[in-house]
Amino acid sequence: MKTIVKNNLLEKYSNGTIIIHWLSLLLILCLLPSGFIMADSPSNETKAFLLRIHVVAGSIIFLATLLRVYFFYSSKRPTKLETGSAFHNKLVVLIENSFYFVLLIICISGIAGVVMAGLGNVIQTGNYQLFPENLDVPPFIAHKIAAITLIILLIGHIGGVVNHYINFKENTIKRIIP
DSSP states (O other): OOOOOOOTTTTOOOOOHHHHHHHHHHHHHHHHHHHHHHHSOOOHHHHHHHHHHHHHHHHHHHHHHHHHHHHHHOOOOOOOOOOOOHHHHHHHHHHHHHHHHHHHHHHHHHHHHHHHHHHHHHHHHHOOGGGOOOOHHHHHHHHHHHHHHHHHHHHHHHHHHOOOOOOHHOOOOGGGGO
16 A cells, blocks of 8 residues: 655745755756866866866855755754655655765865865966876865765655655655745
C-alpha cells in the first residue's frame, strides 16, 4: 500500500535563501565545467583565462554560501517535506546539509590551492606566462573530489524533486521560487 503524502507547498523559504539558491545554481553550473576544462586544458593561456573567471565566481559562491548558512539558521524555514519513509526523510536532510558542507570545502580548498600553487600573480595580472608548471597540490585534489561530490549531490537533489513530483504529484519547487 502506497503512503499518501501531502505537504504544505505554500510555505516558502525566505527571499534571501531563494535568491542565493538560484544564484548558486547558476554559478555552480558555470564553475563545474569551467573547472574541469581548465584542469584538462594543455594551454596555459586558456587556464589563466578560465582561472580568473573561476576564482571570481567561486568567491561569489563562497560569500553566498556563508550568507545562506546565516539565513538557514536565522530565518524561518518551511516544514521539512515528508516522503512517507523515515529513511528517505533522513536522506533528504543529509543531502540538504551536505550541500553547505561540500560547497564550503570546495571554496576553502580552492583558496588554499591558489595560495599553495602560487597562482595569485596569474589571477591579478592575467599573464598566462606566470602559470606554474606544477599544480599538483593537495588542496586541488580535495577541490576536485568535492566537485565530484557536489555533482552527485546535485543529481540526488534533482532526482529527489523529480521523484517527489512523480510519486506524490507535488511540485516542491514552489517552495523555492519567489
